[in-house]
Amino acid sequence: MWHGICNQPAFVAPDGVAPMDTSMTQNRPHSDLFRPAAPVPPPSRPRFSQVIRGMLRADFSHFSIKAYEKAVYPIPTLGRRVLMPVRPKPLRTVLAEQHPNYPKSQVMQRLLAPLINDGMFVANGDIWARKRRMLEPTLELSRLKVFLPLMQGAVDDMIARLRARPDTAMDVDIETMRVTADILCRTMFSERVTAEFVDELAEAFRRYQASTPEFMALEVMGLPFWVLPHRVLKTRRTSRQIREMLARLVRQRLATPEEERPDDLLSSMIAAHDTVTGHRFSEAELIDEVVIFFIAGHETSASALSWALYLLANDQAAQTRLRDEVETTLPPGPIAFSNLRKLRFTRDVFRESLRLYPPVTCYLRDPQDQADLGRTRVRARDLIAVVPWFVHRSPKNWSHPNLFDPDRFQTEGGRESTRKSYIPFNTGPRACSGAAFATQEALLILSAVIRNFQVDPVAGHTPQPAAWMTQRSRNGVWLNLVPRTSASAQT
Numbered sequence: 001m002w003h004g005i006c007n008q009p010a011f012v013a014p015d016g017v018a019p020m021d022t023s024m025t026q027n028r029p030h031s032d033l034f035r036p037a038a039p040v041p042p043p044s045r046p047r048f049s050q051v052i053r054g055m056l057r058a059d060f061s062h063f064s065i066k067a068y069e070k071a072v073y074p075i076p077t078l079g080r081r082v083l084m085p086v087r088p089k090p091l092r093t094v095l096a097e098q099h100p101n102y103p104k105s106q107v108m109q110r111l112l113a114p115l116i117n118d119g120m121f122v123a124n125g126d127i128w129a130r131k132r133r134m135l136e137p138t139l140e141l142s143r144l145k146v147f148l149p150l151m152q153g154a155v156d157d158m159i160a161r162l163r164a165r166p167d168t169a170m171d172v173d174i175e176t177m178r179v180t181a182d183i184l185c186r187t188m189f190s191e192r193v194t195a196e197f198v199d200e201l202a203e204a205f206r207r208y209q210a211s212t213p214e215f216m217a218l219e220v221m222g223l224p225f226w227v228l229p230h231r232v233l234k235t236r237r238t239s240r241q242i243r244e245m246l247a248r249l250v251r252q253r254l255a256t257p258e259e260e261r262p263d264d265l266l267s268s269m270i271a272a273h274d275t276v277t278g279h280r281f282s283e284a285e286l287i288d289e290v291v292i293f294f295i296a297g298h299e300t301s302a303s304a305l306s307w308a309l310y311l312l313a314n315d316q317a318a319q320t321r322l323r324d325e326v327e328t329t330l331p332p333g334p335i336a337f338s339n340l341r342k343l344r345f346t347r348d349v350f351r352e353s354l355r356l357y358p359p360v361t362c363y364l365r366d367p368q369d370q371a372d373l374g375r376t377r378v379r380a381r382d383l384i385a386v387v388p389w390f391v392h393r394s395p396k397n398w399s400h401p402n403l404f405d406p407d408r409f410q411t412e413g414g415r416e417s418t419r420k421s422y423i424p425f426n427t428g429p430r431a432c433s434g435a436a437f438a439t440q441e442a443l444l445i446l447s448a449v450i451r452n453f454q455v456d457p458v459a460g461h462t463p464q465p466a467a468w469m470t471q472r473s474r475n476g477v478w479l480n481l482v483p484r485t486s487a488s489a490q491t
Helices: 048-057 088-097 106-116 125-139 141-164 172-188 195-221 229-254 265-271 283-313 316-329 344-356 388-392 406-410 412-421 435-452
Strands: 072-075 082-085 169-171 363-365 371-373 376-378 383-386 453-457 465-467 471-473 478-483
Touching: 048 195, 082 088, 088 371, 088 383, 088 412, 106 195, 106 229, 106 283, 125 265, 141 172, 141 435, 141 478, 169 172, 172 195, 172 265, 172 283, 172 435, 172 478, 195 229, 195 283, 229 265, 229 283, 265 283, 283 316, 283 344, 283 435, 283 453, 283 471, 283 478, 316 344, 316 435, 344 406, 344 435, 406 412, 435 453
Parallel strands: 082 383
Antiparallel strands: 072 082, 169 478, 363 383, 371 376, 453 478, 465 471
């Protein structure tokens, strides 16, 4: 069952949940807030067969309300026990306080090995620590100011493309994929990319993602991947296509004399060395990390931006506030770094989009030793699945969790929930180092789109969240983007 576009909650929070924040921001009571598309939890715990069907559908419609309430929710399986921590204390235990006992799961390594080998995203121990030390300088905050005009150029080209469209209705997923890929290519490779390149890459990754629900179902049933030989072969073929598309750009740079290389992310990665061991990336390692940067950096950002535009289209009051903030704060023309940081409400819209539709579906961990997660005893063979969707929509963690409320981050209760139960970029030592980069590009893109277009829903279309490797819409995110003609609408 799916809850579409309406303002009534999908279920009534039971007694004992976090106290509701009854304050009203901008004179809007909670009853006026938009409730975006999400599956309605069934009343009872699912059977194992329902879990498998739900995993193959790649959505969360088979999870009962208990999955949103329990401190640690046991997911029904036949073999390996799967535990899902939802409340702040077990989350901190797994992701921060006792993280050495909960390294990245071999499940993720098996799912992603054809694509990124032993890249930083799936590496553990000394290998992960070394790669993290080497890569952190490439995304340090001081570089965001340098990247700003490159990002702005990609956003300006996006606005020109959108204004040239003959139709106002469109699947915004397509354009958010293009602009975030363009931004990454300009900041990583100092190159613009064609729409054909982006579309080919996006379609290849879509095919790669399509295989993950089946492989995850095999993991839950305790079966090896080779029971689906054709799927394995197709996935490997797709991963080779993705790697080769990006490897060509890496090899071109390696063939360029060092003094002629531009100052971008790729050159920084080539020059990186481990301050402890002196290690430098080999060509194969560079390709691994570039694939991670590109896929994680544009796929997740594109997802978050599509959902943010969907939310704004269905909350016209929020869209108007965001537009007023942009037009007041950002004068037409090149954007100053200091002004971009003043877009408080725009930033909160993006944060709320990440809360409602967290781009990364799941963080998987393999406990090494027996341990306690609250009242749950964890065994070494268990699988820990941290799923931000349930953390962010738990009525025990958040007030009115299923409503779109960007103002929650400016309330005392909202700030407390953010500190304890907000993990779109993970938390602890493995928190995403690209969070500031993603936020800056999101502010640029959202402010440009809302300044230049009136964004409205497409009648009869409700997006269906799909829990693939990233949180996408199964049927796209169709919206009407109507060009605005006022002088202030120009970037």
